Amino acid sequence: xxxxxxxxxxxxxxxxxxxxxxxxxxxxxxxxxxxxxxxxxxxxxxxxxxxxxxxxxxxxxxxxxxxxxxxxxxxxxxxxxxxxxxxxxxxxxxxxxxxxxxxxxxxxxxxxxxxxxxxxxxxxxxxxxxxxxxxxxxxxxxxxxxxxxxxxxxxxxxxxxxxxxxxxxxxxxxxxxxxxxxxxxxxxxxxxxxxxxxxxxxxxxxxxxxxxxxxxxxxxxxxxxxxxxxxxxxxxxxxxxxxxxxxxxxxxxxxxxxxxxxxxxxxxxxxxxxxxxxxxxxxxxxxxxxxxxxxxxxxxxxxxxxxxxxxxxxxxxxxxxxxxxxxxxxxxxxxxxxxxxxxxxxxxxxxxxxxxxxxxxxxxxxxxxxxxxxxxxxxxxxxxxxxxxxxxxxxxxxxxxxxxxxxxxxxxxxxxxxxxxxxxxxxxxxxxxxxxxxxxxxxxxxxxxxxxxxxxxxxxxxxxxxxxxxxxxxxxxxxxxxxxxxxxxxxxxxxxxxxxxxxxxxxxxxxxxxxxxxxxxxxxxxxxxxxxxxxxxxxxxxxxxxxxxxxxxxxxxxxxxxxxxxxxxxxxxxxxxxxxxxxxxxxxxxxxxxxxxxxxxxxxxxxxxx
Ligand SMILES: NC(=O)C1=CN([C@@H]2O[C@H](COP(=O)(O)OP(=O)(O)OC[C@H]3O[C@@H](n4cnc5c(N)ncnc54)[C@H](OP(=O)(O)O)[C@@H]3O)[C@@H](O)[C@H]2O)C=CC1
Ligand SMILES: O=C(O)[C@@H]1CCC=N1
Numbered sequence: 001x002x003x004x005x006x007x008x009x010x011x012x013x014x015x016x017x018x019x020x021x022x023x024x025x026x027x028x029x030x031x032x033x034x035x036x037x038x039x040x041x042x043x044x045x046x047x048x049x050x051x052x053x054x055x056x057x058x059x060x061x062x063x064x065x066x067x068x069x070x071x072x073x074x075x076x077x078x079x080x081x082x083x084x085x086x087x088x089x090x091x092x093x094x095x096x097x098x099x100x101x102x103x104x105x106x107x108x109x110x111x112x113x114x115x116x117x118x119x120x121x122x123x124x125x126x127x128x129x130x131x132x133x134x135x136x137x138x139x140x141x142x143x144x145x146x147x148x149x150x151x152x153x154x155x156x157x158x159x160x161x162x163x164x165x166x167x168x169x170x171x172x173x174x175x176x177x178x179x180x181x182x183x184x185x186x187x188x189x190x191x192x193x194x195x196x197x198x199x200x201x202x203x204x205x206x207x208x209x210x211x212x213x214x215x216x217x218x219x220x221x222x223x224x225x226x227x228x229x230x231x232x233x234x235x236x237x238x239x240x241x242x243x244x245x246x247x248x249x250x251x252x253x254x255x256x257x258x259x260x261x262x263x264x265x266x267x268x269x270x271x272x273x274x275x276x277x278x279x280x281x282x283x284x285x286x287x288x289x290x291x292x293x294x295x296x297x298x299x300x301x302x303x304x305x306x307x308x309x310x311x312x313x314x315x316x317x318x319x320x321x322x323x324x325x326x327x328x329x330x331x332x333x334x335x336x337x338x339x340x341x342x343x344x345x346x347x348x349x350x351x352x353x354x355x356x357x358x359x360x361x362x363x364x365x366x367x368x369x370x371x372x373x374x375x376x377x378x379x380x381x382x383x384x385x386x387x388x389x390x391x392x393x394x395x396x397x398x399x400x401x402x403x404x405x406x407x408x409x410x411x412x413x414x415x416x417x418x419x420x421x422x423x424x425x426x427x428x429x430x431x432x433x434x435x436x437x438x439x440x441x442x443x444x445x446x447x448x449x450x451x452x453x454x455x456x457x458x459x460x461x462x463x464x465x466x467x468x469x470x471x472x473x474x475x476x477x478x479x480x481x482x483x484x485x486x487x488x489x490x491x492x493x494x495x496x497x498x499x500x501x502x503x504x505x506x507x508x509x510x511x512x513x514x515x516x517x518x519x520x521x522x523x524x525x526x527x528x529x530x531x532x533x534x535x536x537x538x539x540x541x542x543x544x545x546x547x548x549x550x551x552x553x554x555x556x557x558x559x560x561x562x563x564x565x566x567x568x569x570x571x572x573x574x575x576x577x578x579x580x581x582x583x584x585x586x587x588x589x590x591x592x593x594x595x596x597x598x599x600x601x602x603x604x605x606x607x608x609x610x
Contacts, residue, residue, distance in 0.1 A: 001067070001149070001151035001152060001154070001155055002067055002155075003155075003158070004030065004155060004158040004159055004162070005030065005031060005034075006034075007034065007067040007068050007155060008034050008036070008065055008066045008067050008068070009025075009030075009034055009035045009036070009066060009067070009068050009069075009070065009159070010035075010036045010037070010038070010062040010063045010066035010068070010069045010070070010096075011035070011036070011037040011038070011048075011062070011069075011070045011072055012038055012059050012062060012063065012069065012070070012071045012072060012073060012081055012085070013038070013039060013071070013072040013073035013074075013077075013081075014037045014038070014039030014041075014044045014045055014047070014048040014055065014072070015039075015044055015072060015073075016131065017072050017101055017129060017131065017133075018037065018039075018048070018070070018072035019044075019047060019048060019051075019134070020129070020130075020131045020132075020133040020134035020138070020163070021070065021072075021129060021133050021134075021138075021159075021163050022035060022037065022048060022051055022053060023051060023133075023134045024133045024134055024135070024136050024138065024162060024163030024164075025159070025162055025163060026051050026052060026053070027136065028136065028162040028163070030162065032051070032052040032053045032054075033053075033054065035053040035054065036053065036054040036055070036056060036061075036062045036066070037053055037054070037055045037056070037062065038055070038056045038057060038058055038059045038061065038062035038063075039055060039057070040057050045057070059081055059084055059085060060084065060085065060088040063085050063088070063089075063096065064088075066096050067096055067097065067155070068096060068097050068099065068155060068156070068159065069085070069096050069097070069098045069099065069122075070099045070100075070101065070159075071098060071099070071100045071101065071102060072101050072102075073102065074102070075102045075103055075104055075105050075280050075283070075284075076280075076283060078100065078102045078105050078109075078110070078113075079109070079113050079287055082098075082110060082113035082114045083113050083114075085098075085114065086113060086114040086115050086116050086121075086122075087116070087117060089116050089120075089122070090116040090117045090118055092116075095116070095120060095121075095122040095123070096122055097122065097123050097124075097125065097148070097152045097155060097156065098110070098114060098122045098123070098124045098125070099124075099125045099126075099127050099156060099159075100124065100125070100126050100127070101126075101127050101128065101129055103128065103180050103184065103280065104177070104180075104280035104281055104284065105126075105280075105284060106173065106284065107124055107126060107143070107145045107173060109284055109287070109288065110124050110126075111124055111145065112288075112291075123144075123145065123147050123148045123149070123152055124144075124145050124148070125142065125143070125144040125145070125148055125152075125153075125156050126142070126143050126144075126173065126176055127140050127141070127142050127156070127160065128140060128141040128142075128176050128179045128180050128183070128184045129160070129163070129164065129184070130183050130184050130185075130186060130187050131187055132187055133163035133164055134163075136162075136163060136164075136165070137164075137165055138160070138163045138164035138165065138166075139164055139165065139166040139167075139168075139183040139186075140160050140164045140166065140167045140168065140179075140183070141168050141170050141175070141176050141178075141179030141180075141183065141184075142156065142160065142167055142168065142169045142170065143169065143170050143172075143173050143175070143176055144156070144169075165227075166183075181266060185266070189263075189266065190219060193219075194212075194215045194216060194219055197211070197215045198211045198212050198215050201214070201215070222236075237251075313478075313482055316482050316483070317481070317482050320482060320483060320484060324484065349539055349540075353539070358539075487510040487511050488510045490507075492510070493507040493508060493510065493512075494507065494508040494512055494513070494515075494518065495507055495508075496508055496518075496521060496530070498523035498525065498526060498528055498530055499528065499530050500523065500526050500528035500530075501523060501525050501526040501528070503523055503524065503525040503526070505521070505523055505524055505525075505530075515531055515532045516532050518531055518532075519531055519532070520532070520533055520537075
């Protein structure tokens with residue numbers, strides 16, 4: 001670190017305090033050409049220039065190559081000045097030491113504002129000087145940030161020492177506020193005191209100039225005694241105050257007028273100085289928070305913020321992919337086991353066929369018997385043909401009552417419903433994704449009808465004004481990719497429409513994608529069976545039909561027994577419940593028809609058998 005004489009000094013702001021220090025430095029012989037002052041106001045700049053130092057209007061130029069910068073602008077201007085300098089110093093390899101004399105501006109703020117674009121900050125010192133610096137009688141309080149080196153402190157001490165008789169380094173930064181109220185502002189208190197004394201003496205008849213000289217010299221003499229005497233201020237006061245004398249009477253008047261309180265108040269919370277300090281602190285805080293707010297705003301988002309927003313969906317996608325892989329693996333294991341069971345079942349059925357000579361019997365019957373053997377007539381003499389589940393539409397009014405108006409059932413047209421005069425197709429068949437996978441061979445039982453009539457049918461199934469139709473957006477697709485499709489969504493569900501009477505029997509459970517997965521199901525209105533039957537079930541049904549007449553031939557059954565499906569068939573473990581019902585329906589349907597209008601509910605029969 002260069003010495004004070006060799007150092008280049010720059011003053012940002014050439015006002016009262018800067019003038020006092022520069023004047024002191026010049027009078028102490030510091031090289032004037034090493035001092036540069038930036039000051040926008042011509043009057044002040046010329047006054048400074050009169051001291052013989054360099055001046056400029058550019059802060060950056062003044063601070064360009066300085067070793068020590070003294071920021072001597074008003075507190076509210078300090079932020080802008082610091083940022084201007086910090087930005088300009090980025091190319092500099094070594095940053096200058098910065099001394100701020102601004103009252104109330106903290107080191108943290110200063111260091112933040114002084115940051116260069118590459119993140120460096122100048123070592124910073126706060127000084128609270130006073131104007132007697134001009135005559136080399138200054139008093140200063142000092143506090144430095146932790147990164148300030150001893151060499152840098154030495155340079156600051158040297159600069160202050162040339163204008164101050166007292167440079168006090170304080171332990172805590174907040175103590176600089178106390179120093180401000182004492183020595184920073186202190187000269188003003190003494191000047192005010194002299195002002196009042198002169199005015200009082202003048203009012204009592206003493207010529208003003210005489211009064212001023214007497215007051216000023218008294219002030220200087222008292223000050224000198226305070227500096228030079230070993231006595232305390234209290235002792236020095238007592239030495240002047242004769243018992244019951246005029247000084248005593250005057251000091252009593254001071255006390256009566258709350259002299260102590262006046263001086264106390266100069267530094268307490270209700271003083272103007274205190275308000276100034278509070279306002280200055282608030283201004284600093286407002287500036288800091290405004291800066292923080294700017295940083296938090298969208299436009300000041302950094303790489304981290306954008307990365308978090310962009311990476312969020314990728315993370316969700318990754319988690320979803322991983323978890324679906326785990327579940328896919330578990331599902332495929334269970335599926336393999338299930339396939340194995342299916343295979344074993346097929347093999348067992350084949351063995352059963354061999355054991356019962358099913359194939360050869362079937363061939364012989366086809367060759368010589370014409371039709372498959374029919375079960376023998378039951379004791380009631382009912383025709384067993386009637387027992388076969390009919391695949392024709394059954395529009396039988398089983399209760400004799402019309403369906404409620406809200407029922408999702410087409411109202412009978414004026415013409416009677418017969419296969420030759422079928423009603424129009426259900427509009428639901430036109431709902432693409434929800435249309436069940438019907439065999440193409442099933443002809444639509446109802447001819448198309450005008451839209452107005454369609455909307456009268458099951459009116460709540462069709463949006464009247466489109467308000468319930470949700471358009472898929474691009475982000476819906478994105479969410480489907482990220483989170484998977486919702487199996488409960490209508491577009492992913494199968495609708496169970498009866499192939500005979502077209503009644504919508506609700507939706508297949510979520511996750512069912514094919515008719516095979518759904519299996520056989522029975523229409524709740526006409527009782528017709530729908531869906532796809534597995535090969536094994538067909539064989540077993542056929543075997544059962546073969547077995548029933550054989551048993552009947554050897555041992556006649558009661559009507560109850562004849563109507564009931566065999567318990568073997570009902571308990572067949574490989575059949576799903578709907579398949580069991582289907583086997584049972586061979587008799588229940590027939591019974592339903594023969595028993596006419598009082599036919600039991602289609603499923604009641606099988607329930608009773610269980
Ligand atoms: N006066 C004192 O006894 C003491 C003052 N201080 C502190 O010293 C600092 C200065 O106080 P003081 O000298 O009294 O105030 P002054 O107003 O007298 O001086 C400040 C000077 O800075 C100039 N200035 C304003 N904006 C800029 C800028 N952007 N760049 C460069 N210069 C600028 C001003 O010009 P313009 O007038 O055109 O705005 C003015 O000449 C304050 O922060 C104060 O707290 C500390 C201890 C004692
Ligand atoms: O009045 C002021 O704000 C400055 C600080 C101390 C002296 N003058």
